[in-house]
Amino acid sequence: MEVEKKKKIVKTIKVDVDKCNGCRACEVICSAFHAAPKYSGNNPARSRIRVIREPLNDIYVPVRAGEYVKAECTGREKYTIDGKEYEECAFCRASCPSREEFKEPDSGLPLTCDMCEDEEEPLCVKWCLADALTYEEREEEVEEEVEQEKLEIGLEALANEYGLEKVVDTIARMSEKD
Ligand code: SF4
Ligand code: SF4
Numbered sequence: 001m002e003v004e005k006k007k008k009i010v011k012t013i014k015v016d017v018d019k020c021n022g023c024r025a026c027e028v029i030c031s032a033f034h035a036a037p038k039y040s041g042n043n044p045a046r047s048r049i050r051v052i053r054e055p056l057n058d059i060y061v062p063v064r065a066g067e068y069v070k071a072e073c074t075g076r077e078k079y080t081i082d083g084k085e086y087e088e089c090a091f092c093r094a095s096c097p098s099r100e101e102f103k104e105p106d107s108g109l110p111l112t113c114d115m116c117e118d119e120e121e122p123l124c125v126k127w128c129l130a131d132a133l134t135y136e137e138r139e140e141e142v143e144e145e146v147e148q149e150k151l152e153i154g155l156e157a158l159a160n161e162y163g164l165e166k167v168v169d170t171i172a173r174m175s176e177k178d
Contacts (some may be wrong), residue, residue: 022060026124066093068110
């Protein structure tokens with residue numbers, strides 16, 4: 001993998017699970033912001049943040065969609081909080097082939113939190129009236145994947161969903177049209 005070192009702003013959303021009340025406003029605004037066209041509708045199933053809810057135990061855990069991974073990991077995590085045992089991978093941020101979370105409901109394409117692109121403050125943070133989400137920025141020197149790597153990840157996700165042959169055929173058809 002080709003990497004390059006760059007100074008960049010690292011954006012962090014801190015989550016205080018004790019303050020989250022499970023209202024799901026974050027899911028609503030995230031899905032509305034990413035609707036096409038923007039704000040034309042909302043569907044929490046398309047949100048890049050999901051709130052794991054256990055109302056009887058007053059437990060709510062917002063989890064933001066992380067990166068797409070091409071294979072499920074070999075080790076699993078299982079959490080028990082206040083005596084309640086959660087399913088394996090319940091709090092994992094990855095969009096992974098082994099489960100439905102963080103995928104577009106129709107296309108199956110991975111959903112990844114993009115920090116609301118160029119918005120001054122992530123919208124889930126802005127809409128969280130309980131202050132369970134807070135936003136921080138800091139400058140750091142980091143290793144960054146080059147654009148080619150991101151393109152490959154996108155193509156790989158499509159190939160996993162539809163099969164490599166179909167993706168190649170579609171690209172060939174598209175290039176004939178041009
Ligand atoms: S908006 Fe805030 S309080 Fe409401 S579910 Fe999301 S994180 Fe929790
Ligand atoms: S930062 Fe933006 S894209 Fe990420 S989960 Fe929050 S609202 Fe969605």
